[in-house]
Amino acid sequence: MAASARLPAGAVSAAPEPPRPAPGFADALRDALYAALITLGLSIPLLALRTEQGPNGLVLEPRWGLVAACCGIVFVGRLLLRLLGLRAVPSRRSMAARGAVTTRAEPERQSGFALSALLGPVFLGIAVTFPLLAYLSAGGLTESRYWVDLGILILTYVMLGWGLNIVVGLAGLLDLGYVAFYAVGAYSYALLATTFSLSFWICLPLAGILAAFWGILLGFPVLRLRGDYLAIVTLAFGEIIRLVLINWVDVTGGGAGISSIPRVTFFGIPFTNDETGFLGWMRWLLGWRDGAQGSLGWLFGPEGPTFSPMHRIIFLYYLILVLALITNLVTLRLRRLPVGRAWEALREDEIACRSLGINTTSTKLTAFAIGAMFGGFAGSFFAVRQGFISPESFNFLESATILAIVVLGGMGSQIGVAIAAVAMVGGPEMLRNLGFLSHVFGSGFDPNEYRFLLFGMGMVLMMIWRPRGLISVREPSVVLRERRAISGSHVKEGHG
């Protein structure tokens, strides 16, 4: 419960009093008292009285001890903060006068530029060797499964983040329904594979094309819309797709979804435990056939390579890594092409774009289409990995997470998006491993319950910490003499 008590604590930490150089004890005490009172007000019904289903309707179960504990924590925390002269949320009043408009000066962060140049290779190195690292640290192929699965999950979000980055980060078009294209990709593969028995390798490009088509379809009605109108229409579009998937039971299987989707193959060779499977071919290739010893015996032992379901998982890991890297390379290249520059120009000033003869309609549509296409690829990867999909996987929370990854990463920054994806996906996952806390909070404590609670709070805190994202500098797409980073304070965020 300490977690939920932190909200009121923070709420008051940005209290209205103008900052004082050395707060007296009495002031701090009064301030902490206010904080505790507000906490009391906020927690009165929701924490203090829990509704439980009784035999004749709901009954109330008082938990005043919990409320007292919360208020106490807030009181002590606030008091300490004040006495130590710290503010959880630093005051950003530009003018001391009350009522002054609060604006925030963005510090120049040239250092981020050099940092991102360094981070890229490091990240790539870790990503490429990750299954090996997991194997070594977990002490076995099967044991490393959790880590490789987590790696796949993170990379999927990295790819989705990079895809959405084209629309939001480069073209400046706010898209709250990106998950729709992820769903289109997933269902395209699932339906094509289950009804026409098409292989994944044929479906993957088809799924991308279909998603791009839907991207254009969404693009048309929203071309004239700006800002929040665009946001709600894209959100509505995402919801429409999800609702249709739920309700069009004949085709999509409704809420039950589609199961037994064919698994991924090694370019046509299935990952099965027999002669014709991936392992069989590997053994044959390495010379382990007809009982003979093949090469690489020092690695595999006298029996040769043996079957493990992990082969497929590791293959999936590298598949999503390659897909994500393709997304990255294509985006980096597009930025240096006229279309990419036109996207960024569109984000900066649509009217100026038009005055330079740029067809803003087609420029916006290509941004939607290409962003959607990568979403579609990621979606069909998701379907082939899970083997089962249902509309529940494509709710608004997904869109919000992907958008948060893009914004937190720093709009337009590729490496920033990757870091943000690790933080946003890996972070909550780590919370699953906090079972030891049950020793502190009693056996009824389940950290899983608090995952999304903390996730939501984390989003708020990260935005307050870095409103322009982790890496807010922009790298120029073309250079005459000297490459210099552009401070985020110049870069506009787009109208759309």
Added chain:
Amino acid sequence: MHASLMDLIAWLGVDPNFVQQLINGLTLGSIYGLIAIGYTMVFGIIGMVNFAHGDVFMLSAFIALIFFLVLTTIIGIGSVALALFIVMLIAMVLTSLWGWALERLAYRPLRGSFRLAPLISAIGVSIFLSNFVQVAQGARNKPTPPMLPDVIPLFERDGYVVALSYKQLIIMLTTIVVLAIFWFVVQRTSLGRAQRACEQDRKMAALVGIDVDRTIALTFVLGAGLAAIAGTMYLLYYGVVNFADGFVPGVKAFTAAVLGGIGSLPGAVIGGLIIGLVEVLWSAYFSIAYKDVAAFCILIIVLTFMPSGLLGRPEVEKV
């Protein structure tokens, strides 16, 4: 009066089912309209979509539920109507406190910053609130004891009785009264003037001595108060609430606000009524499954032809 209305309906040849659905739709639309005002007001003043508003609404329904139980089972107030009235007032106060605290904590530090930062922050608050309620109150549906089950039969035709339930009557009357008071506040008080000044130009408003921070905080408080009324009405109408109930009504109300033209208060109410009617009529005549799809499609169609909604000021870009 009954007889004449019945004659009129008969003369017009209106389907009684249609009249009934109209009543249902307006009731639902009233609730959406009340929530939509919160969106539109906050947008008008700081240009931000308060994504957490739907969850504030859900939170208020929980507060209302708990206090309703306190009043009826512990204190033992016999009159449901009286209990509801008290519950509504308490829910308004406590939800407003939440609105104030959230603004302080999650939005004020981001004021004047990058435009998407408050949006992401608001999404974070939304996720936080629904999970907070889940953790604090449990994930199950929370049904209320039956409230005001009586109906007023309006007229009958071909064996179909068109009825207005007490719930619906209370919801519509409350909405009208609240909107009238609210309209007065916005048009006639210094708070309303300060709000409109901040909408026009925040810097200028600060220069002429308006306390901008306080005005914005009060806007959040007002929005949360209206959401609390909507939450109480929702609880009364459906008799059940769940921690996840914030999202869908929130999105619908946001849709209503945009449909009416975001930033316009009458637009929010009209948008709410339209969304409510579309949803109810679509369920009655076509399919319940696609009612939300219908509401969203209406939104997309309207915005395609009127990019700033029904009553929104068209955004004229100075060249």
Added chain:
Amino acid sequence: MADVAAQAVLTVDHLTMRFGGLVAVSDLSFRCRGGEITALIGPNGAGKTTVFNCITGFYRPTEGMMTLRQPAGATFLLERLPGHEITARAKVARTFQNIRLFTGMTVLENLMVAQHNGLMRASGYTAGGLLGLPGYRRAEKDAVRKAERWLERTGLVDRADDPAGDLPYGDQRRLEIARAMCTDPVLLCLDEPAAGLNPRESHDLNELLLSIRDRDGTSLLLIEHDMSVVMEISDHVVVLDYGVKIADSTPEEVRRDPRVVAAYLGVEDEEVEQVEAEVLT
């Protein structure tokens, strides 16, 4: 007269623009002759920017015809073209009264965006560029060279890799002109290019505009309040007042025209008295 019409780059005939009940421009006709600088002047609110916005496709005129004739002979009816094609095909470029640069992009990038359409074709509408075909790389190098040339002419070459938003005001104005020129226009429309410039910058601007006229053969149409700029460089002046043309002639003649003087001072005598009376009460 036919002779003059043949030389005209832009012919505006009976242009009328109404906003609801307000008539911003009323039955305006004038010509911009090839290789000349035409100035459009008039008091505040005379409708100058509205005329610009009609010519460059930001407004659709209520009535009237605007014909653009390129030196090569092609003609375009501007009121029928979609906004972006006015620049892309008819080759009319413009700048804005309140500068509209891509502030988060470098100076060089601003000039590269201006060459979008040519580069787009060279990149095979992205496909070729994505594959890294040599044709696009050549085209990009050419585009950089052209941008560099314009940066040299506007004295901005040292700032090429700085974000446009970092430039001082006068440099931003020049950059906007350079950006417009990178679209290879036959007619360049400048909306108050000298506004906010100091005398030195204003002088440099005059030089730049004259060199655009003489070296590049681009015709210019400019809105200007700064009379010294207008008198010094323009070949031809059109004066607007309340949306109506009140003079159309050489700078010297316009300067002497009593109606122009009246429009600039605002008034006839009895109106002055009326205004004074209103102010005093």
